[in-house]
Each structure stands twice: as C-alpha cells, then as structure tokens.
Amino acid sequence: KAGVTQTPRYLIKTRGQQVTLSCSPISGHRSVSWYQQTPGQGLQFLFEYFSETQRNKGNFPGRFSGRQFSNSRSEMNVSTLELGDSALYLCASSFSDAQAGGYTFGSGTRLTVV
Amino acid sequence: EDQVTQSPEALRLQEGESSSLNCSYTVSGLRGLFWYRQDPGKGPEFLFTLYSAGEEKEKERLKATLTKKESFLHITAPKPEDSATYLCAVPAPGDYKLSFGAGTTVTVRA
Numbered sequence: 133k134a135g136v137t138q139t140p141r142y143l144i145k146t147r148g149q150q151v152t153l154s155c156s157p158i159s160g161h162r163s164v165s166w167y168q169q170t171p172g173q174g175l176q177f178l179f180e181y182f183s184e185t186q187r188n189k190g191n192f193p194g195r196f197s198g199r200q201f202s203n204s205r206s207e208m209n210v211s212t213l214e215l216g217d218s219a220l221y222l223c224a225s226s227f228s229d230a231q232a233g234g235y236t237f238g239s240g241t242r243l244t245v246v
Numbered sequence: 247e248d249q250v251t252q253s254p255e256a257l258r259l260q261e262g263e264s265s266s267l268n269c270s271y272t273v274s275g276l277r278g279l280f281w282y283r284q285d286p287g288k289g290p291e292f293l294f295t296l297y298s299a300g301e302e303k304e305k306e307r308l309k310a311t312l313t314k315k316e317s318f319l320h321i322t323a324p325k326p327e328d329s330a331t332y333l334c335a336v337p338a339p340g341d342y343k344l345s346f347g348a349g350t351t352v353t354v355r356a
Contacts, residue, residue: 136289165343175290175333175346188342222289234280235344237289 134158136238138223144244150211153241157204157225164206165235166198169220178221181206182228213245249273250336252347259354262323267350269334270316279317280344281310282333290333324354 137156166178177190181200198208224235249272282290294303296312309320335344
C-alpha cells in the first residue's frame with residue numbers, strides 16, 4: 133500500500149516569504165502529525181490533527197499553522213520565514229493516535245531559508 | 247514534561263561486533279515505547295513497539311527489550327547496512343504526540 137507522501141521534497145525560500153507543505157497520509161489513517169527536525173533540536177512536535185480537528189499544538193510561534201481536509205490530507209504553513217526555520221519537516225500518520233501503534237512517517241520536506 | 251534520553255550519541259562498530267543502545271524515559275503511565283530507524287535525508291522508519299516491562303521484539307539482527315525505566319536495542323552481528331540513526335519515542339499521555347530522544351547514530355564498518 134502507498135506510504136505517507138510529502139510534497140515537495142525540497143524547497144528553497146527567502147526570509148520573509150511564506151511556504152505551504154503538503155502531506156497525504158496512508159489510506160484509512162485519520163491522524164496526521166507534523167514534526168520539525170534539526171541537528172540541534174532533534175524531532176520537535178508541531179501539531180496533530182484528527183478528522184479535521186487540531187488536537188494538540190507544540191511550542192512553536194503562531195507563524196506555524198496547519199489544517200486537515202476531509203480526506204485526511206494535511207497542509208502546514210509557515211509565514212514570514214526566518215533562517216532558523218530551515219529544517220526537515222516530517223509528516224506522520226496513524227489510525228487514531230500515538231498510543232494506538234507506531235506512526236508511519238513520510239520522507240519529509242527539506243526546507244532551506246536563505 | 248516527559249523526558250527521553252538516548253545513549254550513546256554515536257556508536258562505531260566493526261562488522262560483526264554486537265552492541266546495545268539505551269533509551270531511558272521518565273513518563274507516568276507508559277503507553278508504549280517505539281523504536282525507529284532513520285537513514286540520512288529520510289523519514290524515520292518504524293521498527294518496534296513495546297508496551298510492558300519484560301517484553302521483547304526481534305527483527306533480523308535487532309532485538310528490543312523493555313524494563314520499567316528503560317529500553318535497549320541490541321544489534322547482533324551488525325552489517326554495514328545497519329548503519330543509521332536509531333530513535334526511541336514515547337507517546338505523551340493524552341497529548342496525541344510522540345516525545346523523541348536525540349537518537350544514536352550507528353556506523354558499522356566492513
């Protein structure tokens with residue numbers, strides 16, 4: 133079966149711009165989570181959605197936002213990009229939540245802010 | 247705040263040299279502990295879920311074990327293709343998220 137698909141794979145943006153990243157979960161998975169991964173901070177939780185509702189949000193500024201559509205696809209948006217936003221952004225999907233079993237991760241979107 | 251600590255940060259092994267990675271956690275009411283493997287530039291790949299102390303899971307040269315305070319990932323007779331970063335994570339109770347350790351980067355030389 134198809135895995136978690138993230139697009140685009142690579143992105144280069146300029147400071148001050150905004151960016152939208154997309155995630156298509158595994159068919160049947162209703163929970164979608166987003167994580168930011170950097171060499172210094174490791175994997176940091178951004179937010180989690182289930183049936184179009186945000187159930188939790190990590191400690192990131194309001195410039196980071198997301199949404200989930202009725203088909204469970206999700207997008208995250210970062211406005212007013214800063215150099216420190218350069219990272220690998222990972223999307224993960226699950227049937228219900230973290231306790232139900234392992235999350236399946238996509239290959240990520242590598243965002244570089246210049 | 248849940249804490250997940252992995253050690254060592256890096257491990258260099260000769261092919262065939264078995265070793266263990268450690269993941270210690272502080273979380274009330276553990277609801278599972280997950281091990282992932284991550285290759286450079288890719289997303290984490292799910293390996294195991296452990297739910298209770300004493301539980302063991304195996305996959306090829308990898309075996310994960312769980313105690314009340316920590317988990318071990320044993321790599322038996324590793325091959326170069328086992329080179330990767332190994333991450334452990336625990337679900338935050340009721341918070342719908344995973345708390346990850348910093349990972350152990352394993353390099354296996356032929």
